Amino acid sequence: MHDVIVIGGGPAGSTAATLLTRKGFSVLLLERERFPRFQIGESLLPYNNDLFDRLGVSEQLRQGEFQPKYGATFVTGDGRVGYDFCFERTLPPEYHRSFQVKRAQFDDLLLRNAKATGVDVREETSVTAVSIDQQDRAAVQTANGERHEARFVIDASGHGAIVGSRIGDKSDVATLKKIAIFAHYTGVRRAKGREAGNTVIVVLRNAWFWLIPVGEDVMSVGLVVDRDHFVASGL
Numbered sequence: 270m271h272d273v274i275v276i277g278g279g280p281a282g283s284t285a286a287t288l289l290t291r292k293g294f295s296v297l298l299l300e301r302e303r304f305p306r307f308q309i310g311e312s313l314l315p316y317n318n319d320l321f322d323r324l325g326v327s328e329q330l331r332q333g334e335f336q337p338k339y340g341a342t343f344v345t346g347d348g349r350v351g352y353d354f355c356f357e358r359t360l361p362p363e364y365h366r367s368f369q370v371k372r373a374q375f376d377d378l379l380l381r382n383a384k385a386t387g388v389d390v391r392e393e394t395s396v397t398a399v400s401i402d403q404q405d406r407a408a409v410q411t412a413n414g415e416r417h418e419a420r421f422v423i424d425a426s427g428h429g430a431i432v433g434s435r436i437g438d439k440s441d442v443a444t445l446k447k448i449a450i451f452a453h454y455t456g457v458r459r460a461k462g463r464e465a466g467n468t469v470i471v472v473l474r475n476a477w478f479w480l481i482p483v484g485e486d487v488m489s490v491g492l493v494v495d496r497d498h499f500v501a502s503g504l
């Protein structure tokens with residue numbers, strides 16, 4: 270029996286598992302996919318830097334293939350109004366630089382770090398059921414027929430929200446009914462110099478879209494729109 274079972278090996282799961290293992294708890298992490306795997310959510314913010322120091326991955330991030338990010342650029346849809354936000358204008362020096370990341374590589378780095386710390390990481394292991402009926406222990410069932418027990422379970426399954434959906438506590442945030450459509454493109458024009466790493470946010474009337482440079486020549490482009498507006502558009 271482990272102290273903690275973590276469901277999901279994304280940034281939340283691998284971070285919780287690493288920090289708990291460092292505190293001396295025995296942690297089993299169950300991840301459905303084999304990493305590296307695609308994930309969206311590629312633009313980091315400077316205050317993550319403290320966490321990367323705690324996890325011990327800051328040097329690997331700096332030396333890896335991740336795009337440094339020094340700020341963000343906001344523009345209106347017609348291109349008329351623009352504003353550059355540079356972290357160095359308002360934040361202390363340790364927060365002047367963040368990163369744009371391909372999540373496949375970034376999440377893999379964090380999961381390998383968890384493994385190196387001593388977390389028992391099992392990939393391609395999908396949790397299918399969670400039982401929290403007993404006072405002193407929780408149990409999980411996996412698709413490959415395993416059953417594991419622990420004193421605590423952390424649900425870090427992201428959108429899967431396995432505990433919330435199986436136990437019935439999951440609810441939507443009414444004001445956040447959005448749809449996102451995204452893809453990676455090459456050959457997209459970008460700014461020069463330090464601003465080449467900026468996230469560009471284009472603000473439209475009922476929607477907004479992002480341009481996030483996630484590599485030398487790869488641009489993540491995504492549109493975020495209210496679900497009702499999207500449905501009404503008939504697309």
Ligand SMILES: Cc1cc2nc3c(=O)[nH]c(=O)nc-3n(C[C@H](O)[C@H](O)[C@H](O)COP(=O)(O)OP(=O)(O)OC[C@H]3O[C@@H](n4cnc5c(N)ncnc54)[C@H](O)[C@@H]3O)c2cc1C
Nearest residue numbers: 277279280281300301309310311312395396426427429449
């Ligand atoms: C369109 C969009 C754009 C975004 N853009 C940004 C951004 O620019 N910057 C930013 O910081 N954030 C962004 N986010 C948010 C970001 O993606 C999430 O906050 C982040 O991925 C959450 O990490 P997590 O570890 O909680 O979950 P996830 O990254 O979703 O990881 C969950 C893991 O759990 C695993 N899993 C799921 N179910 C099971 C199961 N039953 N058994 C075992 N494993 C399971 C999955 O395979 C996955 O690896 C964006 C989100 C969306 C939807």
